[in-house]
Amino acid sequence: xxxxxxxxxxxxxxxxxxxxxxxxxxxxxxxxxxxxxxxxxxxxxxxxxxxxxxxxxxxxxxxxxxxxxxxxxxxxxxxxxxxxxxxxxxxxxxxxxxxxxxxxxxxxxxxxxxxxxxxxxxxxxxxxxxxxxxxxxxxxxxxxxxxxxxxxxxxxxxxxxxxxxxxxxxxxxxxxxxxxxxxxxxxxxxxxxxxxxxxxxxxxxxxxxxxxxxxxxxxxxxxxxxxxxxxxxxxxxxxxxxxxxxxxxxxxxxxxxxxxxxxxxxxxxxxxxxxxxxxxxxxxxxxxxxxxxxxxxxxxxxxxxxxxxxxxxxxxxxxxxxxxxxxxxxxxxxxxxxxxxxxxxxxxxxxx
Numbered sequence: 080x081x082x083x084x085x086x087x088x089x090x091x092x093x094x095x096x097x098x099x100x101x102x103x104x105x106x107x108x109x110x111x112x113x114x115x116x117x118x119x120x121x122x123x124x125x126x127x128x129x130x131x132x133x134x135x136x137x138x139x140x141x142x143x144x145x146x147x148x149x150x151x152x153x154x155x156x157x158x159x160x161x162x163x164x165x166x167x168x169x170x171x172x173x174x175x176x177x178x179x180x181x182x183x184x185x186x187x188x189x190x191x192x193x194x195x196x197x198x199x200x201x202x203x204x205x206x207x208x209x210x211x212x213x214x215x216x217x218x219x220x221x222x223x224x225x226x227x228x229x230x231x232x233x234x235x236x237x238x239x240x241x242x243x244x245x246x247x248x249x250x251x252x253x254x255x256x257x258x259x260x261x262x263x264x265x266x267x268x269x270x271x272x273x274x275x276x277x278x279x280x281x282x283x284x285x286x287x288x289x290x291x292x293x294x295x296x297x298x299x300x301x302x303x304x305x306x307x308x309x310x311x312x313x314x315x316x317x318x319x320x321x322x323x324x325x326x327x328x329x330x331x332x333x334x335x336x337x338x339x340x341x342x343x344x345x346x347x348x349x350x351x352x353x354x355x356x357x358x359x360x361x362x363x364x365x366x367x368x369x370x371x372x373x374x375x376x377x378x379x380x381x382x383x384x385x386x387x388x389x390x391x392x393x394x395x396x397x398x399x400x401x402x403x404x405x406x407x408x409x410x411x412x413x414x415x416x417x418x419x420x421x422x423x424x425x426x427x428x429x430x431x
Contacts, residue, residue, distance in 0.1 A: 244298060284328055325348045367408055379397060410428060418431065419431045
């Protein structure tokens with residue numbers, strides 16, 4: 080080493096530099112080797128040499144390198160174990176059907192990659208919205224079809240009145256009733272007006288009530304209930320057949336056979352005499368009523384019947400009519416020759 084080199088690269092000399100010969104040169108060579116590593120302190124007595132220090136440093140570096148390598152291998156093994164465990168969990172969940180299409184855990188478990196999860200959620204919500212729109216459209220179309228079919232059936236000829244059949248008539252004419260209801264022909268059966276049918280039937284005094292029933296296809300059945308006459312009331316030159324409500328069932332020039340003559344002031348249902356006579360005649364059955372020739376009363380307490388056999392029956396007031404009717408029927412059967420029967424007190428009847 081030249082003097083110029085020493086000037087350019089100053090360093091502290093150790094004891095070896097002052098010694099001549101091989102020892103000095105060895106000391107200088109060792110000093111030059113140690114300058115690059117920053118070792119320029121003078122060696123004290125009892126300290127290890129620079130060669131030993133270099134060996135220890137290299138040994139420590141190798142040890143740290145081995146430890147770092149072992150740590151990296153352990154971390155790699157741990158990551159591999161975690162990946163295998165997550166893969167097994169994913170396979171188990173996929174087999175159980177708990178994974179959605181995007182591969183995320185169903186049930187809302189949060190993971191890394193929030194952007195991808197948000198995109199999947201947005202797509203799912205849009206798909207749900209379109210699904211609801213399609214479902215609502217199908218429901219609206221189905222409802223419209225049902226309404227159209229219903230309207231078509233209601234107004235179709237198949238559900239319209241084509242024929243009218245009248246049942247239950249005895250005094251009234253079924254043909255006349257059917258003609259009176261002819262306006263209902265062609266109308267939808269579901270939309271028939273009961274009020275209009277009632278107005279048409281009110282002109283027939285013999286009809287007390289009615290009921291209607293549709294018989295598909297296109298037949299309207301009208302069942303009427305006629306009034307039950309109780310007697311004949313003579314008014315002027317006409318004989319009026321009336322029911323218990325005083326309604327004229329039939330009017331004729333001759334009295335109707337089989338019904339008693341009503342000898343009362345009027346057939347007003349508010350009249351006490353007529354009300355009592357009507358109650359008495361309604362309590363009699365058909366056979367016994369046919370045997371009554373006349374019924375008279377001036378008040379509600381003095382009803383009297385005359386049988387066609389000539390027997391006079393004192394009925395009294397309108398109380399206990401059913402019991403009096405049973406007693407009268409029994410006495411007429413037991414005493415056909417009796418001319419006078421008093422049932423005004425049904426518990427103590429008199430026949431003579």
